[in-house]
Amino acid sequence: GENVEQHPSTLSVQEGDSAVIKCTYSDSASNYFPWYKQELGKRPQLIIDIRSNVGEKKDQRIAVTLNKTAKHFSLHITETQPEDSAVYFCAASNSNTGKLIFGQGTTLQVKP
Amino acid sequence: GAGVSQSPSNKVTEKGKDVELRCDPISGHTALYWYRQSLGQGLEFLIYFQGNSAPDKSGLPSDRFSAERTGGSVSTLTIQRTQQEDSAVYLCASSPRTGSGEQYFGPGTRLTVT
Numbered sequence: 001g002e003n004v005e006q007h008p009s010t011l012s013v014q015e016g017d018s019a020v021i022k023c024t025y026s027d028s029a030s031n032y033f034p035w036y037k038q039e040l041g042k043r044p045q046l047i048i049d050i051r052s053n054v055g056e057k058k059d060q061r062i063a064v065t066l067n068k069t070a071k072h073f074s075l076h077i078t079e080t081q082p083e084d085s086a087v088y089f090c091a092a093s094n095s096n097t098g099k100l101i102f103g104q105g106t107t108l109q110v111k112p
Numbered sequence: 113g114a115g116v117s118q119s120p121s122n123k124v125t126e127k128g129k130d131v132e133l134r135c136d137p138i139s140g141h142t143a144l145y146w147y148r149q150s151l152g153q154g155l156e157f158l159i160y161f162q163g164n165s166a167p168d169k170s171g172l173p174s175d176r177f178s179a180e181r182t183g184g185s186v187s188t189l190t191i192q193r194t195q196q197e198d199s200a201v202y203l204c205a206s207s208p209r210t211g212s213g214e215q216y217f218g219p220g221t222r223l224t225v226t
Contacts, residue, residue: 036217043217043218044203089155095213098162100145102147102154
């Protein structure tokens with residue numbers, strides 16, 4: 001069945017360093033890959049997404065890369081700040097259903 | 113504009129009772145999704161609605177779970193004969209259309225079954 005694996009489960013970095021979170025997916029029909037940030041007790045917030053016809057997308061300090069052949073996609077956060085601390089979820093979906101299959105999440109801690 | 117809203121924000125119920133959770137999607141969004149998030153876990157797909165099409169119920173964990181969407185807008189998720197393992201945050205999301213990708217989440221309903 002459809003599955004998304006996410007690593008690492010926890011990540012601690014020093015303020016100003018970069019953070020990378022990686023995901024792999026199993027459904028070759030997947031063509032949309034969003035990333036959500038969830039702060040404690042809050043709803044997931046869409047921070048960036050990428051579609052299968054694009055290999056990389058950047059928005060200020062956040063970038064996402066996609067390797068369709070390997071079924072890998074990654075989130076890169078540069079110049080991390082304490083307010084980046086949260087749980088990050090990757091997800092995958094295909095245009096037929098739109099339902100999101102989520103990874104298990106990465107708890108990012110940025111130490112000041 | 114107004115985002116996705118859900119009610120109640122918290123619900124405590126006794127084992128065996130039925131509960132109803134409500135979701136108001138963003139106006140004009142035709143696709144509506146329900147997910148469940150257990151403590152410290154990822155989000156698990158439950159069911160989705162797209163326009164007048166039959167809903168995709170493939171994620172519902174048991175026949176105690178059902179959902180409906182009236183008039184293509186508000187949705188209600190019903191859990192009958194609640195069990196302790198049903199305790200979780202139930203999140204609703206809406207999207208402009210199926211396959212568009214972007215889904216916007218509501219604040220969730222935290223369900224506790226005692």
